[in-house]
Amino acid sequence: MEKNAIWTDKYAPKTPKEIVGNPTALNKLIDFIKNWNSKSRIKGVLLVGPPGVGKTLSAHVIASTGFDLIEINASDIRNKDAINRVVGSASLEGSILSSKGRIILVDEIDGISGVQDRGGVGAIKEILSKTKHRVIMTANDLYNQKISQLRNSDEVLIIRFNRINVKTITKALQNICNRENINAEEGVLDKIAESAKGDLRAAILDLQAVAQGKKDLKLTDLEAFKFYRNREKAIFDSLQTIFSETDRYKIREAVDQANLDWGLFLQWINECIPDHMKDNQELLDSFHYLSRADIYFGRIRRKAEKAGWALLPYLIELMSLGVSFSRTKTPYKYVKYFQKFPRFFFPKCR
Template identity: 35%
Template sequence: MDIPWVEKYRPRRFRDIVGNNKAINEILRWAQDWERGKPRYKALVLVGKPGCGKTTVAKVLAEEMGWGVIELNASDIRNEQKIKEIALRGAVYETFTDDGEFISSKKGGRKLIIFDEADNLYEGVKDGDRGGKKAIAETIKNTRQPIILIGNDYYSLFSGTWGKALKSLAYVIRFKALTRAQIMKVLKRICMAEGIKCQDTALAYIAGRSGGDLRAAINDLQALAQGKKILTEDDLGATGYRDVKNEIYKSTLVVLHTEHFWEAKNALTNLDETPDYVLFWIEENMPLEYTKPEDLVRAYEYLSRADVYLGRVKRRQQYALWAYAMDMIAGVSVGKEEKYKQHARRYQFPSWLSQMSRSKKVRGIRDSLGMKLGRIYHTSKNEVLDNVIQEFSVLYDKDEGVRRLYTSILHLNEDEISYLTEKDPKEILNELKK
């Protein structure tokens, strides 16, 4: 069975971790306070979106400090009795690590108690179980060992009476979602290790769609690239990504109508799209909204600056410049002298992207025909496309016998038939069935 790449390439040292340097430094200072026997807080709470590295950092900390690890999960253990049986016992008494190694606190041995998905802790009685937050608070008060709580939802973890108690006992460290550039760096590293050649645009797309979740991006990469030597943009459809047309529509509406730069920037920051794609949407629909020429001039000036940054990204592969490009696109919002009260009833999909999509489809049809005819003519696809297909299409269009024969033996589909003749492809296929 193949090892999940998330585990296979999980960092083992801090130097291998990407992002959240400030949070990591705070955690290291806390660990050093424990080593000196003078921790101000006995527990840490790591909060942040999924996939930003919270659990990985906790495990790497134990590895770097030479501490044992006791790892618990709130999805399995979240009521008071179970926590007292496991967490409190491990925090107060001598115990063994998960590997069976005995750790003596009297001899200075440390064990890190990691409580993952802590935001799933019960506050009070629920489904017959008494709340786990109370037990965790008591554990922190009495612990002789460092404790790290990990959760995604800050407010869920600290809600209620015992949630407030937890907050007073532990130091909270927030983790930020990773940027596209940071995620791409990891994805490139994995591709190199797996011997996969991957287009930067494909990696950028995967990274952008992850929403800052490195784990999700790695899983998508494995689903797309495992067993392949080359990964291109054409392979991206296999991930089943959601339709984001409604999201880009809403963000375009905000940028073109708000008078506040920060509002436009927030709309684009929360949009999981690359700057070049966003730029096409703004550029296409801006003339529908901005009726004053001077407003259009200023708005296009911002877009031109964004395009400069995007050009540098393409030439130098410096994806950190994407942030500056997004800021320039958001600047369109302050290009107008006053807010437009009316807005276009319906925004248009960027015409340039539509043309590229159609031309890409045509190239795909040509390539398919080239390969099919190449097998019959015992020649290469390129040879067919350069010297054969034009004359063949004339013969196919004029001669019914040739048309019936080659439609059958080449298993031509409607798109391929439409490319070769102006006749109705459905009628041709129906004739073959008779």
């Protein structure tokens, strides 16, 4: 794999035995896949747990053992007709790609928009009762009202994935350091693991951000990164407000109160626009405002300090309100903004 590949991809497990953390949940999922048949009372499983604990990864790895995988993200198809068209047909048609059969993965089912979900969850429940294939669904929050029909269904097996403990994450990080020939000072990997709060994916991305290109990783290397992670959280909060809010005062307040690097923030908005804008006119308008914001940012950097920063309100207005109000048709959907970070930070990974 490419030298500058994202480490979550580079060191992704190839077999179920290589999956880190949640062995009990993984074994339950394997048993479901192994013992399922079209006459089973349990038609599908709902994998529940916080981000970065292996829900989607486990489904991918198990499917790679010889199954035909059909995957959709629930936040991308929001109503009954769309779900029946994509999931319904896949659940009834035979698989010509694998003798083991097909696995249908409905990722982030709790990400379905409550406003735009016109019978979407109900349609999935109906599909489960007729499916000829194994169905795996994932969700972050079991008690989200959007998925109450699935939570209370006798046809759905709920499997909980818990936050991964610090020792397990530290061991995984050490394995990566060994393969990257990085000598980590004692305590460094523990601190990265602790700050990830049970999210193995976040821990691996943090390790790459702070250690890539180094032969030795020291505790002092984490100080600058700690500042960046705090700033990153502020960016996530502001991004969510820009792309979800319709109140101009809340949008301005979220951006004004955040301590942000404006150049980095511009890049992050640029990364996220295609996830939130699906209509051509929305894309045209949002990138129009963002490009104008970039022009002002360039002028700010070129001009003398006082004269340049006088243009800051125009920069903020264009990249926040301008972009936000460009979304006129596409419903808001949850986006994992942390996954946008490595795409920008490691440009050679594209």
